[in-house]
Amino acid sequence: MKKLLSLVLLTAFFVGNAQETANRFFYELTFKPKKEAETTEKVMTVLDITKDKSIYRDYTILAQDSILKVQVEAMQKSGVFKDLSKSITQPKFAFKVRKSYPSMKYTYSETISSGFTPIEIGYSDDAKIVWKIDASAKQNIGAYKTQKATADFGGRQWTAWFTNDIPLQDGPYKFSGLPGLIVKIEDSGKNYSWELKGNKKIENYNEVPYIETISFGGAPKLTEVSKEKFEKTYNDYKKDPFATARPMLKPEMLSQKMPGSDVTIGEMVKQKEKMLKEFYESNNNPIEIETAPAKSGK
Incomplete structure (x- = not known):
């Protein structure tokens, strides 16, 4: 009877076309960006769950979809270029973390650039987190x-609090494998703490943010590599994000102005380099301070 009830509840989350419907769970993440930091920052993150998979990521870009669409349509109508990055x-x-159902094998990925083309690289792992459930603590x-x-x-x-009311063995980031959705989880040092703040059903769900659909080259496709290759590629990219694009930037190109703008391509590149450098230097306190070798990959 209990298994039947869980199946009924789970089915209720995905009424309709599973390819077009998702349930979005909002997790507020409180974290220390720097190891030595006494203060914390907060950001809203989301776990989107469809019939056969989930994807976890920062909500910031997704939350701006409708605003960006209006701005892009205005640019198209006026014919005047505007640097949307500002x-x-x-x-x-x-980063993004995708999990496959029902195996819960996950893929961790980051988006970088190859020349001027965005690419998404990631590695897969089927290692399970070993949980100890305290039946007396509720x-x-x-x-x-x-x-x-x-x-x-x-x-x-890590200490997690999960609910049997939502029979989904998932949670934020890579966390999964408990007999119910994780509602709250934090590490003993309170460096990272997630708490579920709400959820909503999304019809006609599209995993790809609007800004990626209109970007040069379109939304990047995920390429899986070994964890070792991923870490080397990603670390090299963080040190010099424009390493692969720089040989393509000829002096005559750098002096040209962006269409409909007084900003030159060279100035825009410098702005992007500064922005990316600040982004990667803003957090020296990763979620995982030790990582185990991945069991699968290419």
């Missing part, structure tokens, strides 16, 4: 009745 609030985190968090579980992961000790 009006876009940049995310605190650029508490209400918001509207949810939750139960306590603990685990060691990524060099930190």
